[in-house]
Amino acid sequence: MTVKIIADSASDLTKEIYEKYDIDMAPLTVQLDDKNYEDGVTIDSKTVYDALREGKAPKTAQVSPKIFKELFEKYAKENREVLYLAFSSELSGTYQAAKLMEQEVKEEYPNFQLTVLDTKCASLGYGLVVIRAAELAKSDATLDEVIEISKYHIEHMEHIFTVDDLEYLYRGGRVSKTAAFVGTLLKVKPLLHVEDGKLIPLEKIRGSKKVVKRMVDVMEERGIDFKNQPIGISHADAEDKAELLADLIRERFGAEEIRIHMIGSSIGAHVGPGTLALFFLNRPYK
Secondary structure (H helix, E strand, O other): OOOEEEEEHHHOOOHHHHHHOOOEEEOOEEEEOOEEEEEOOOEOHHHHHHHHHOOOOOEEEOOOHHHHHHHHHHHHHOOOEEEEEEOOOOOOOHHHHHHHHHHHHHHHOOOOEEEEEEOOOOHHHHHHHHHHHHHHHHOOOOHHHHHHHHHHHHHHEEEEEEOOOHHHHHHOOOOOHHHHHHHHHOOEEEEEEEEOOEEEEEEEEEOHHHHHHHHHHHHHHHOOOHHHOOEEEEEOOOHHHHHHHHHHHHHHHOOOOEEEEEOOHHHHHHHOOOOEEEEEEOOOOO
């Protein structure tokens, strides 16, 4: 029996990928117009981006502990080996909720082989880790083997991204009100990355075309062997920019596998429409 992989909606994977690899998805909660929705199930990201453009302020919440308990109990009863790869604990309480339910379920099923792993990743950077784990599981790798390779991808996954409007990062407490105002006035585009699971400012660049080119430069500075690894690009309703970035990467590095996905509702609510993100490994692919 293969290892069961569980992820959450912050991985920004498509329904087709979940189905192809038999991955269970635990949805984060999106709050909009005083209603709660399940990310990727009862609300889509386009709805959230349209709401943001209208001046609304959707909020998000971690995966419900109840969802985790039901999922874990289901596989405990089936005596399955399970790996849940979680959205970065620095960006959500989802990992902590899963750990609490892991402890609770294991008290009732002490022999349950469940591992809850903090990916310290987000969006499609997280999604690429999940896909690799699922590929290994599908090839009948052992739980230990899947965990080992997953940890390698977690450690070496680079996240480089930019936002179209600093206002959304200000709302989320990522930049000051003054920085958001001045940045918008001067058309400054922030370049950020993820370090140990946290969002960290990297550079400030004037002009959207320059920032896309700079993302490719940073990729060259940090990464390796792009022809032999899948590259991830996610965007917040900005497909043209994502395709431009993909073309630049193909042209410079000859990359053959580039996945382009829409950023989901739970992350999109915080970064805003127009966001563009790039993900790749800084070590050889395993």
